Amino acid sequence: MAGRPAAKPRKSGGGKATKQTKAESLPAASSGVAFDSADIARRSELLWEAPAKPTRGPKAALTREDVVAAAIRVADAGDLAALTMHAVASELGYTPMALYRYFPNKEALVDAAVDAALGRPPARPGPHEGWRAEIRHWAYAKRAMLCARPWLAELPFVAAPHGPNWLSWHEAFLRTIAHTGLSPEDMMDVLSVVHGYVHGSSDTIISLARATARGVTPEQWAQAVGADLCRAINDPRYPMLSGILTSGSGGITPDSPLPTKQGKPRTMDESFDWGLERVLDGIALYLERK
Amino acid sequence: MAGRPAAKPRKSGGGKATKQTKAESLPAASSGVAFDSADIARRSELLWEAPAKPTRGPKAALTREDVVAAAIRVADAGDLAALTMHAVASELGYTPMALYRYFPNKEALVDAAVDAALGRPPARPGPHEGWRAEIRHWAYAKRAMLCARPWLAELPFVAAPHGPNWLSWHEAFLRTIAHTGLSPEDMMDVLSVVHGYVHGSSDTIISLARATARGVTPEQWAQAVGADLCRAINDPRYPMLSGILTSGSGGITPDSPLPTKQGKPRTMDESFDWGLERVLDGIALYLERK
DNA sequence: TGGGTTATGTTTACGTCATACACTGTTACG
DNA sequence: CGTAACAGTGTATGACGTAAACATAACCCA
Numbered sequence A, B: 001m002a003g004r005p006a007a008k009p010r011k012s013g014g015g016k017a018t019k020q021t022k023a024e025s026l027p028a029a030s031s032g033v034a035f036d037s038a039d040i041a042r043r044s045e046l047l048w049e050a051p052a053k054p055t056r057g058p059k060a061a062l063t064r065e066d067v068v069a070a071a072i073r074v075a076d077a078g079d080l081a082a083l084t085m086h087a088v089a090s091e092l093g094y095t096p097m098a099l100y101r102y103f104p105n106k107e108a109l110v111d112a113a114v115d116a117a118l119g120r121p122p123a124r125p126g127p128h129e130g131w132r133a134e135i136r137h138w139a140y141a142k143r144a145m146l147c148a149r150p151w152l153a154e155l156p157f158v159a160a161p162h163g164p165n166w167l168s169w170h171e172a173f174l175r176t177i178a179h180t181g182l183s184p185e186d187m188m189d190v191l192s193v194v195h196g197y198v199h200g201s202s203d204t205i206i207s208l209a210r211a212t213a214r215g216v217t218p219e220q221w222a223q224a225v226g227a228d229l230c231r232a233i234n235d236p237r238y239p240m241l242s243g244i245l246t247s248g249s250g251g252i253t254p255d256s257p258l259p260t261k262q263g264k265p266r267t268m269d270e271s272f273d274w275g276l277e278r279v280l281d282g283i284a285l286y287l288e289r290k
Numbered sequence C: 001t002g003g004g005t006t007a008t009g010t011t012t013a014c015g016t017c018a019t020a021c022a023c024t025g026t027t028a029c030g
Numbered sequence D: 001c002g003t004a005a006c007a008g009t010g011t012a013t014g015a016c017g018t019a020a021a022c023a024t025a026a027c028c029c030a
Helices: A036-047 A064-077 A085-092 A096-101 A108-120 A131-148 A149-152 A163-176 A184-200 A203-213 A217-230 A239-246 A270-288 B037-048 B064-077 B085-092 B096-101 B106-118 B130-149 B150-154 B162-175 B186-202 B202-214 B217-232 B239-246 B268-289
Strands: none
Touching: A036 A096, A036 A108, A036 B217, A064 A085, A064 A108, A064 A217, A085 A096, A085 A108, A085 B239, A108 A163, A131 A149, A131 A163, A131 A203, A131 A270, A149 A203, A163 A184, A163 A239, A163 B217, A163 B239, A184 A270, A184 B186, A184 B239, A184 B268, A203 A217, A203 A270, A203 B096, A203 B130, A217 B037, A217 B162, A239 B186, A270 B186, A270 B268, B037 B106, B064 B085, B064 B106, B064 B130, B085 B096, B106 B150, B130 B150, B130 B162, B130 B186, B130 B268, B150 B202, B162 B186, B186 B268, B202 B217, B202 B268, B217 B239
16 A cells, blocks of 8 residues: 555645644643754754755655745644644645655744744834834834734744844844944844843733634633633732732733723733833933933 | 552652653644633633542542642753653653643643742842832842743743732732832833843843753854854845844853954843843833823 | 656654543542 | 542553655656
């Protein structure tokens, strides 16, 4: 029963991805992110080197780009757990092992899919509106990108290999502060603080984005997360949290109001803006002092 | 061959964890983090409810705390991928299935291990040194905690269930700004911006911490990451990055200098401090304006 | 035009993982 | 002492990543 027609796509799954509705199985990241210095280097290598163009064998039916696009489609439709070799292969109508002709292992495929999914950074806003408006523009775009592809945020935020798009986002940021007179070290640190804030403070909205993508209404989601937090209320160990949560504000809210007390809790976007403005103020102060 | 003595630990592995030296297999988080509103609620439930104390059967040889402690030991010794039911069980000298008497599934065990691993937040610094020093203290402690247990940072940063320790860290933060006169909304947003910055900007040092925990010297690590970034040099698509990287600063550096050009690149701790001061400046400015 | 060579996709198999199920033995209440 | 509830075990199942072997297809050179 070995290899019948071969080199002919099987069209197994029927075309579309298996969808992997299997719900969640694992609770956590499964790591595997390489940290040996050699590993980091090897992983990046694959993001940059062009595939060797062979001339002898049969023509490849796919390209790396095809596989990456399929992987992104699968992850978009499900989540990071749905991104299996089987799912990607059947999305394309091939067997899982076919993918190994394009990527040496799953890690390499995911690395490539991640970089491709980052996409290009936003174009600079019209005329020169100043660094502040430009950083804001960049930060919103980054946040929107993560919300649009919540599975990217499922990746551990430890250093991943830096692909072309990853570098583009950083490059785009640096352009926003190119004319501020900052030293190279300062520029990198400004990048780090803004990038860090955007990344680190987006978890809640990303969680919401994921939930809504699965049909949970924002109200249901807020209810669940709120109920979770409200466990702290009346717990003497958490007097501050308790006070804030019962004050009618400070709750986690989607765009619609939360079913807590009165008050006007901020939406998540408003909270993000608020924090971003603090960060920008801090940077502005530094610029003034120089 | 079914169940011979039963209810007697097997001491299978010999005592210590299998170590799971298998290196990395998966490149990425495997998600599984629950996002249905019901799931979030159910997961938190397990973090708070005390296990039902039965009275009829034989005494349980372990407690949830024992299992959690073993899980943390396993994760500490390896990484998040090493944290398998098999590894935890054999760390304790039991079969994998024994753990299911304590936790309904792996997700619940990991949730519990994560909260336990967060530990208690730091004590407030001596006398009242002002909110700024207190936030700094908190931020350093959080960062140190993440570096000490890099596997925590492998978890996707999307909202996880909020256990007792998680709430304690937040509670401790709120105490640092309790006397600043901020509104509840502002307090939550200050928390969010600092927490977001600390979390989001720690990826590099956590990556380094992981690498060094595995025997990679900081120099080797910096070399590898630097070489990765340096791919951008001379690439016309990244003029800004290129310029910064060749300027001899802005490179990613451990505590020791990087083998780039001259200049005095900041250490990662210095960069973290720098960014944190910007954030604090922004908050201070807001306080002044009120 | 026809072998040799090499790359392609498939089949099969294996090891790891989480975990369902059935089982044996244990405990303490009635 | 019986019996019901529970502890830990063995086995099995299905998903996953991927190694190895294979059958085919395209190209090269003769």
